[in-house]
Amino acid sequence: MILILKPDATEDQVQHVVARAEEMGFQTHLSRGTFRTIVGLIGNEEKLQAIPLTAIPGVAQVVPVMSPYKLASLDAHPQPSVVRVGRVPVGGGNLAMIAGPCAIESLEQMRTIAAAVKKAGANILRGGAYKPRTSPYSFQGLGEDGLKILREVGDEFDLPVVTEVTDPRCVERVDQYADLLQVGARNMQNFVLLSEVGQAEHPVLLKRGMSATVDDVLMSAEYVLSQGNSNVILCERGVKSFDKATRNLFDVAAVAAVQRLSHLPIIVDPSHATGRPDLIPACAFAGIAVGADGVHIEVHHCPEEAKSDGPQALLPEQYSELVDRIRELASLMGRRIPTADGEVA
């Protein structure tokens, strides 16, 4: 930690800063420049993160030297982690191909879509049972009935399943039905929920919040990891922007940035990132090309009748064509799509 003092910091203030630092067990290192005095603090920086250093009189700026997360960082785990979802390995060159409708609407609907995406090459089935909707008057999901349908269809088609959990009181229940627990963008800093999924048995799919920085995402992952659940997959799904050309702004560089800081797998969600089916394939390719560990795509056999997010869903035949092209691209980039059985060609 480096403290840059104010240009007009008095000698008393300098001494007070040094005294406070040493009181906390740090070695200090004073450097008096032409215009400013700088205090280097040597010791365990984590302890300092709890101290309001900029509130100490005379301190202008605090420059952290270490990252604020540790379990999520490459320092803790220099090799890319491989997270298993059912039998499917994700990360380390293995791509998660997550597909399915936004919301679980009926057994029939899920069977139709599961059959199609399995055939296309998806290895994880998605479907929402608890839907976080901006309007209280919109369809809120089928709840536990939806979970049962998802599990049944996952078993029938031999696909591991992922579904969102929005309520800390439901984590245990969702953990019984699902192979992967999704925490949505709006809940990325719902720390109560993060702590709860940190105690779940199954891995967690953590979506980036709409205005979360790369560091914020990794701090949220740290919440889950610090509770003992070491299986976290991150997901870039677009951030808020001034441009309404796309629903969100797909931050493809964040995938590469995360991979230089963390060992956790990170996938992309071009469905939410763009909100436009006509751009989804191109953005899925971009995600694979940049190095993402998988692609999350919403697929519906009849978007105009979907109960949620229909306008951004791909049709099964569009998805199938997309997977074929992703397979080629992945192969060129030295990666592969495991089957739902976890077989890696």
Added chain:
Amino acid sequence: MILILKPDATEDQVQHVVARAEEMGFQTHLSRGTFRTIVGLIGNEEKLQAIPLTAIPGVAQVVPVMSPYKLASLDAHPQPSVVRVGRVPVGGGNLAMIAGPCAIESLEQMRTIAAAVKKAGANILRGGAYKPRTSPYSFQGLGEDGLKILREVGDEFDLPVVTEVTDPRCVERVDQYADLLQVGARNMQNFVLLSEVGQAEHPVLLKRGMSATVDDVLMSAEYVLSQGNSNVILCERGVKSFDKATRNLFDVAAVAAVQRLSHLPIIVDPSHATGRPDLIPACAFAGIAVGADGVHIEVHHCPEEAKSDGPQALLPEQYSELVDRIRELASLMGRRIPTADGEVA
């Protein structure tokens, strides 16, 4: 609702759109322009919000004509609402002066600060018992012990109290201790929590999310209102920005924009909006001048020892001077600061 069709929409698609709309009980109104066909749908727009209209082939754009919230809108309640927090009226010209530390640290600390802010003219005492911290390694609050301290100190100094609730499982407990339940920025779209506080006995202080639009805030308020709790106070606390000169970007115009759409009181929080004590007074004045129904400010008697957000707290004497000036400004603008007893001079 207006549907703008694609330039190349076929006659079949036009007929399909009309048929779908009439099937849902709407009258349609077709307008064929030089380059585009437009379909006006006449009827209850709410029903349409659930339908993925842009997923219908041939539809390019959907233009809603009504706002998606109703209980929160001026249509439902054309006069400004007055929400009572303890005996303090908020709204309709009455200003909430909320002050206190970020986190409740001890009985002693709360007594010191409560005495000071009461004397300065604050009419509501704040203090956090459950702290949503970005790092799992930071101080997380005293929990129920904190709530007890807050209640005790509020009673001693005859100040109604506000504290944040972060967990739907704690809403009932917090509702027993507090006079006003805060939903924080990071939980503004935690719809599970919103539904729960919608069933609480006490009013709700709903802070704007970091990348929430004015419409998003009002939709979140609608969640609370739709559960039966009609007492919601909104709070502008800055949004995410590219400029790090201030912690967030204080969106003072949003206060005025909300007041032209909704009857709910809206206050400002210059502490979180700026993160800089040197800018808090100026921004508090701006908030009052723009028409806000109150000011939320963090006050600590020893910021450098505060366990949370110390660097952005005002000292009690700074707060006292600020309230004096706010009182004058409010008076010029035709508004007033009620006492904690609810007396309006």
Added chain:
Amino acid sequence: MILILKPDATEDQVQHVVARAEEMGFQTHLSRGTFRTIVGLIGNEEKLQAIPLTAIPGVAQVVPVMSPYKLASLDAHPQPSVVRVGRVPVGGGNLAMIAGPCAIESLEQMRTIAAAVKKAGANILRGGAYKPRTSPYSFQGLGEDGLKILREVGDEFDLPVVTEVTDPRCVERVDQYADLLQVGARNMQNFVLLSEVGQAEHPVLLKRGMSATVDDVLMSAEYVLSQGNSNVILCERGVKSFDKATRNLFDVAAVAAVQRLSHLPIIVDPSHATGRPDLIPACAFAGIAVGADGVHIEVHHCPEEAKSDGPQALLPEQYSELVDRIRELASLMGRRIPTADGEVA
């Protein structure tokens, strides 16, 4: 300047960094922490700004200690500057009340509006002769004919005049007609234009760019100042945002932030910041309350026939009422509106 080295910087790299710094005439100060080595550079920081320090192998981060501008900073001039526009003092408690239409359309139009805003209490008349329009097919302004009208009407009503200059080739011409040269938001980093107005005789009104940080604005002011023109007035006019509730996001805190860094006067432009006449008065009050040195407002006697930006103009009678209230508010805040003759009541 502080260089934070990478965790894995080799001893050779450390020595290379030190050697490079000393070669440039700096004293170095090495601080080896538990995890990182830090190099403090003591000497004239300006010289370092030209050197790509982060390109030196082993360097992770460069932390500047001084601000990159000097003439614009409070260090260079600790008291607020007062800039004279015609005979009107701006800054140091004196408010610029700039009003007029977006575009100069005719002599008749300018006379009508000038008479009205003068009577209302405006002390500077605005009008655009060269309009930077996003569409090449929109009205581009009357050019030099417009300048002549503006000058004539300014003289007739004894109001100093401000108009935008967009082309470095026109600076000399505009300087002959106008009392204040405006550089618009879209040209805030048009450094060629900045250099040119830096050589003009009259003062410059520099509007903040749509995604310019406070530091960016001050660097652009530095361009003008460094050419010898020491009379610069800044203007906050809203930045780009994800929320379309207002045309731009009015960054009222930036006014206070600038005043803690620079001696230059800074005014607000609620017309462009909000784009909504119904919010302009409230945001003008907020600007005055936060400490701005004036208000720029677009006024048109017939907005629906205006050739540019009609939808955001106030009517003359609305403007008149607004000035009355601003006068009261300014007086409470210890500031005042000089007359166009420069008289300060």
Added chain:
Amino acid sequence: MILILKPDATEDQVQHVVARAEEMGFQTHLSRGTFRTIVGLIGNEEKLQAIPLTAIPGVAQVVPVMSPYKLASLDAHPQPSVVRVGRVPVGGGNLAMIAGPCAIESLEQMRTIAAAVKKAGANILRGGAYKPRTSPYSFQGLGEDGLKILREVGDEFDLPVVTEVTDPRCVERVDQYADLLQVGARNMQNFVLLSEVGQAEHPVLLKRGMSATVDDVLMSAEYVLSQGNSNVILCERGVKSFDKATRNLFDVAAVAAVQRLSHLPIIVDPSHATGRPDLIPACAFAGIAVGADGVHIEVHHCPEEAKSDGPQALLPEQYSELVDRIRELASLMGRRIPTADGEVA
């Protein structure tokens, strides 16, 4: 154009709107809904763009039906345009590989870099002679001497050259030396400059502004096209963001969005988009995968001595490796890299 009237619009206002529209030569189409009246205007929408429709009393919202640009749109030219830079075709499956230093520093430097990038496979050489720097104290470029060096080196290595023009007074001069004229991000809405390059002989490389929407970019291109220069190449180079993990936010989806609206080629610039050499290759791949028509990359043989933007430059050997991989990827995506002679393998 569709006008949505206010809920409380009077019958007089409705009639005034209709009268105004018909006066301008439009057919109107009135649709009275349950809550709102809507007026469709049928006719040439371009004429309406000049009219401040929202300033007409009773009008709440104006919904345009056509895009505001025409020469840039796919309607005007349904097939992708191919722009020739020297002999190199860009667009329609042909990739521009633009490489070189940020600033031209000397003949020696340019010869070294040109030799390396030519060998690596670049087909256009870049170098800045006029540098738009945020600080007036930074290196501003060699000016015309730089242009001469660039031309000489381009001729020696048989590479067409691109350089930035920042001043309308220099367009003619730059047009004499360069094969492609760059308009930088900060000048994207410098309409005076756009008009000037619209009259140049050579094609224009138009970089997206830091907070420009996709529509803004296309409107700026329209400025150039409307002056008669039909050869415009667009360039996505990142937009402003709240996250400092990368210098800007690389908006890869914008490439795909532009291609669905316009026939103009669009390339990506991962150097400026990320500002981080370690992320440049991954983002270049993403750009190619999403469908970009080329890649602009800064290359310097000694970044730590570069006079501008050294920290974001690739080394020649890194660039060479990158081009090899881009070639493979392009081939998979059905595209190709022409040689500098314009040969397409």
